[in-house]
Amino acid sequence: MSDRATVVTIVKGRHDHLREQRRVLRSLAPGTPHVVVAMGDAAIDAVVGPDDRTTVVHVDDDPRGLPLAKARNTGVQTALAAGAELVVLLDVDCVPGPGLVDAYRRAAERAPDALLAGPVTYLREGVRVPEDPHDLTALRAPHAARPDPPPGELVRGGDHDLFWSLSCAVTASTWRTLGGFHEGYVGYGAEDTDLGRVARARGVDLVWVGGADAYHQFHPVSHPPVGHLEDIVRNATTFHERWGEWPMRGWLDEFERRGLLRLEGSRLIVLPDRAGGGGA
Numbered sequence: 001m002s003d004r005a006t007v008v009t010i011v012k013g014r015h016d017h018l019r020e021q022r023r024v025l026r027s028l029a030p031g032t033p034h035v036v037v038a039m040g041d042a043a044i045d046a047v048v049g050p051d052d053r054t055t056v057v058h059v060d061d062d063p064r065g066l067p068l069a070k071a072r073n074t075g076v077q078t079a080l081a082a083g084a085e086l087v088v089l090l091d092v093d094c095v096p097g098p099g100l101v102d103a104y105r106r107a108a109e110r111a112p113d114a115l116l117a118g119p120v121t122y123l124r125e126g127v128r129v130p131e132d133p134h135d136l137t138a139l140r141a142p143h144a145a146r147p148d149p150p151p152g153e154l155v156r157g158g159d160h161d162l163f164w165s166l167s168c169a170v171t172a173s174t175w176r177t178l179g180g181f182h183e184g185y186v187g188y189g190a191e192d193t194d195l196g197r198v199a200r201a202r203g204v205d206l207v208w209v210g211g212a213d214a215y216h217q218f219h220p221v222s223h224p225p226v227g228h229l230e231d232i233v234r235n236a237t238t239f240h241e242r243w244g245e246w247p248m249r250g251w252l253d254e255f256e257r258r259g260l261l262r263l264e265g266s267r268l269i270v271l272p273d274r275a276g277g278g279g280a
Contacts, residue, residue, distance in 0.1 A: 005105050005169075006084035007032055008075035011092040012039040012066060015047045017217050022048070024095040024133045032101055033084065037075040039066050055082070065187020065231045072165065072191075073180040080172050087175065090214060091166040094120065097213030098134050099151065104169040107154055107209040114205040115178070115196075116169040117158070118212030119148045125218050136215050149210030158206035163196035167214035177202055182242070187231030190239045193247045224251045229260055233268045240266060 007025060011018050018036070025034060034054045038044035040061030048056050057078050059071050072089060079087045086108050088101060100118065107116050119142035123129075130136060142148045146162055147155045170178065178198055185191035199206060225232070232251060239247045246252055252268070255261045262269045 004084055005032060005086040005088060005101055006035060006079035006082070007088045007090050007096075007101070008035045008037070008072070008079055009090050009092050010037040010039060010068065010071040010075060011044060012041045012061075014092045014219075015043065017093050017219075018044070018047055020129055020217060021090070021092060021095050022054075024129060024136075027133050028096055028098050029101040033079070033082065035075045035078050035082075037071045037078075039068075039071050062186050064234070067183070067186055068188075069181035069183045069185045069191045073183065076170075076175055076180065080175065085172055086169060087172075088169045089165050089167070091216070093217050093219060094166055094214040095129055095133065095136070095217065096167075097136050097140075097211075097215060099211040100167070100214060103151070103209050103211035103213075106152075107207065107212065108169065108171050111154060111156070111205065111207045112171050113174055113177070114156070114207040115163065115174060115199045116207050116209050116212070117146075117163060118167045118169075118209045118214060119143065119146060120164070120166050120214045120216055122216045123218050127218065129215065129217065136213075139215065140213060142213070147208040149208055151211035153210040155208040155210075156205055158208050160196035160200040160206050161193060163192055163199070163206055165192050165195070166216065167212065169209075169212070174204060177204055182238075184238050185235045187235065188225065188228035189232040189251075190235040190247045194239055194242065197243055224254045226255075226258075226260070229255060230270060233261060233270055237268055 037057045045056050048054055059074050076087050088104050121141050149155045181191050182194050
């Protein structure tokens with residue numbers, strides 16, 4: 001594996017988070033190419049500014065919701081076309097930890113045919129990214145629902161249903177095996193779980209990478225994400241059609257408990273005048 005790694009970020013809004021991500025990336029992994037995919041956000045060119053190592057690509061908005069799957073595919077394809085051999089997908093809300101890019105690079109040498117994922121720490125409200133990004137390690141508290149291997153270690157044979165694109169990496173050959181995210185998913189929910197299922201079906205191992213830490217900058221959320229109800233129902237239906245079961249069952253069950261939807265056989269029905277409210 002060469003050192004030709006590229007970071008890909010998709011974005012609409014979240015301009016301050018993108019600026020902070022780019023500041024940290026330039027500090028910790030200077031010279032690493034960065035592809036930023038703007039989803040119907042013309043202001044991203046100005047946010048990024050002149051930078052020889054950064055490519056901004058624009059994709060159109062979809063009236064149904066954010067084209068997350070399409071944007072990620074566009075970003076990865078742009079990176080590969082420019083010669084990347086390893087692509088790191090990093091959510092716009094995340095900043096890389098001090099060892100993230102190098103940890104993924106080393107993991108790709110040991111597991112070139114795997115889908116790689118790293119631990120993510122969610123920063124609490126009021127906690128800012130330190131001026132010196134090396135101090136991020138003092139804030140480390142990875143999400144407890146995912147594996148957290150020690151730096152330099154890999155956990156192979158991961159549960160594909162736990163895959164997330166907040167922080168992940170693939171070699172060019174693995175991306176070709178996977179075929180990318182399914183673009184039938186538009187808006188919030190299920191596209192990550194779908195890619196995990198594709199990986200499992202095609203014999204691609206999910207490997208958790210010690211030391212590939214990312215730190216998620218705080219923003220308000222709602223639990224469950226009622227504001228994304230229609231997206232979630234639509235994408236859950238697509239997933240059910242492809243895999244024969246429902247994803248995001250915790251959210252779907254809670255929506256049903258609140259009287260926001262009803263499950264009828266293989267159909268999810270959004271109940272009239274019940275879908276409003278909630279933040280991302």
